[in-house]
Structures are given as structure tokens and as C-alpha cells.
Amino acid sequence: MANPPIVVEICVDSVESAVAAEQGGAHRVELCSSLIEGGITPSSGLIAQVRNRISISLHVLVRPRGGDFCYGDDELLVMRQDVLTAKDLGADGVVLGILSEDGSVNGEQARRLAELAKPMHVTFHRAIDMSKDMSQSLEDVIATGAERVLTSGGEETAVAGAEMIRKLVRQAGGRIAVMAGSGINRTNLCELIAKTGVREVHASLRTTLPSRMRHRNERVSMGAIAGLEYERRVVMKERVAQLLEAARDSV
Numbered sequence: 001m002a003n004p005p006i007v008v009e010i011c012v013d014s015v016e017s018a019v020a021a022e023q024g025g026a027h028r029v030e031l032c033s034s035l036i037e038g039g040i041t042p043s044s045g046l047i048a049q050v051r052n053r054i055s056i057s058l059h060v061l062v063r064p065r066g067g068d069f070c071y072g073d074d075e076l077l078v079m080r081q082d083v084l085t086a087k088d089l090g091a092d093g094v095v096l097g098i099l100s101e102d103g104s105v106n107g108e109q110a111r112r113l114a115e116l117a118k119p120m121h122v123t124f125h126r127a128i129d130m131s132k133d134m135s136q137s138l139e140d141v142i143a144t145g146a147e148r149v150l151t152s153g154g155e156e157t158a159v160a161g162a163e164m165i166r167k168l169v170r171q172a173g174g175r176i177a178v179m180a181g182s183g184i185n186r187t188n189l190c191e192l193i194a195k196t197g198v199r200e201v202h203a204s205l206r207t208t209l210p211s212r213m214r215h216r217n218e219r220v221s222m223g224a225i226a227g228l229e230y231e232r233r234v235v236m237k238e239r240v241a242q243l244l245e246a247a248r249d250s251v
Contacts, residue, residue: 024240097127157183
């Protein structure tokens, strides 16, 4: 029996990038804001406009802040509201992850959010890569009712974590989809798929472009990292198409 095609998800933080991802052939987008922090929940306005502009599957990140994945009661209430907002605005899924102080998956809190999200799809994100025992964490994630887990195998990139990803795919045994993410591009995709057996991949593929601003005040920086005011990082449809071509070659 032939393997199913590779599903390609592109991480985006703007309408422009979401449209480019669809034009390049992506099957799904994960919509975030503040990707410099690893992503936080996008605004309702951004969700609504992306939903209006693309027809492919739209999954929304539910992460109330940067930093760790251990949340207090107020933050959990924010996450609940963000799940409901994503649902109301027509998202197809949400992406979330919660850990306890000891580094284990907080299965009870994650399960409550997953239940609230229905009938949307639920992905447990790379919080699993920060957990203390990835094998046990996978079982805990499965118990939450999530349909998919995004992982780099506990390493900085999916290529570096390929062996662990392979183990998680075997352990999952079809009970949950294991999606590889972090550092994936057209040059390493085929080898990664061959090593791990994943059938879903997550990539950002962002390209840095100069700002359209002609006037610039180089003395002022609006963020902690100087100079970002005068550049944009966007997804280019050509790079998405190249990744899709590599995915087809791997089947």
C-alpha cells in the first residue's frame, strides 16, 4: 500500500504570509503573532482577516505569552477565551500546550481546553520538547484528546531530533499524528521523512525583506532587538512550492 501524501503546514504571522502559503500549495497554516518569541496568540482581527482570505485549513496558536508553558489561573482563563474566539471566527483548529512545574504535561488543563475546542482540531505544540520525559509526555498528550503533536524531538531542530521523532512515531502507532517541525526546508525534508516516518511537517520558511519606509530614525528601537523596525519577515509562495515539490519527491 502506498504511503499517504505528506501534509505541509506553514507557520505564518500575517495575512500576506497566509495567502502566500496557500498560493504555494500548503495544506494548512498555523497562525501566530510575535514569532520572535516563538509565537503567541494572534489578534481577533488577524484571525478574521486570514480566515477571509484563505480557504485552506487554519489553525490558531493559543499561547497567552512568551516564556515557559506553565500557566496560572488567569492565563488559563485567557486561553479558554482565545479558544472560543478562534472557534467563533471560523478557525479549523487550535494549537496549544501546557506543562506542570515539574516538566510533565499538564494533562488535565490541556484536556479541558481540547474539550472546549471541539469540533475544532487540536494540536499539542512544541511544549512537549521542553518536557522531562518525551515518551511519557506523548502518552499524556494522547490522553488529552489532541489529534496531533508538533515536535522537534526535544532538540533545537527536527533534523537534530530525528531519532527521538522516529521513536515517537513508532510509539504513537497511529493513535495520534506526529508532526515534525523546526528548521525544516527543501534540502533536508526528504532525509527527515525517511529517518522519522512522519507524514506531516511544519515549517516557517520566512524571508527577510527590507521595510518600505523611506524615512528612518535609526536612533530609536521599539523592541529589545535593535533594527527590526526596518525589516519584514514574510513567507514567499515560491519557497512553499519548493517544499511541496520536495514533499512529493519523498513519497
